[in-house]
Amino acid sequence: MLLLDMPKILIVEDNEMNRDMLSRRLNRKGYETDIAIDGRKGVDAALASDYNIVLMDMSLPEIDGWEATQEIKKVKPDLPIIALTAHAMASDREKCLNAGCDDFDTKPVDFPRLLEKIKNLELK
Numbered sequence: 001m002l003l004l005d006m007p008k009i010l011i012v013e014d015n016e017m018n019r020d021m022l023s024r025r026l027n028r029k030g031y032e033t034d035i036a037i038d039g040r041k042g043v044d045a046a047l048a049s050d051y052n053i054v055l056m057d058m059s060l061p062e063i064d065g066w067e068a069t070q071e072i073k074k075v076k077p078d079l080p081i082i083a084l085t086a087h088a089m090a091s092d093r094e095k096c097l098n099a100g101c102d103d104f105d106t107k108p109v110d111f112p113r114l115l116e117k118i119k120n121l122e123l124k
Contacts, residue, residue, distance in 0.1 A: 006032040007052040007122060012042030014060050025111055039063035046072045053118055058085040066099040073100035080121040
């Protein structure tokens with residue numbers, strides 16, 4: 001069975017194990033995934049293609065996730081972005097949302113919780 005309209009997710013993550021785990025698990029759930037390994041490549045990919053959602057690591061090389069989110073949102077304000085970070089303080093969540101992220105999740109990733117956040121943003 002060929003799925004023509006698989007939801008497409010961009011994973012912006014510099015850690016290879018995290019990228020691999022997220023992409024494999026999302027693919028099994030029916031999502032198409034693309035990978036960017038730093039903030040600059042993440043911005044370029046997000047602006048060059050149509051994604052349903054971006055999963056944005058916040059501690060990235062080149063430009064960090066906060067700056068990358070701001071650049072993406074200037075051009076594509078309706079593209080949902082979920083911040084993924086090991087920084088779990090309330091102020092970290094607020095900083096991500098202020099940068100333009102639509103939601104926030106902590107690492108290590110709780111996959112069922114992240115999947116629920118993805119589905120909620122898809123419905124908007």
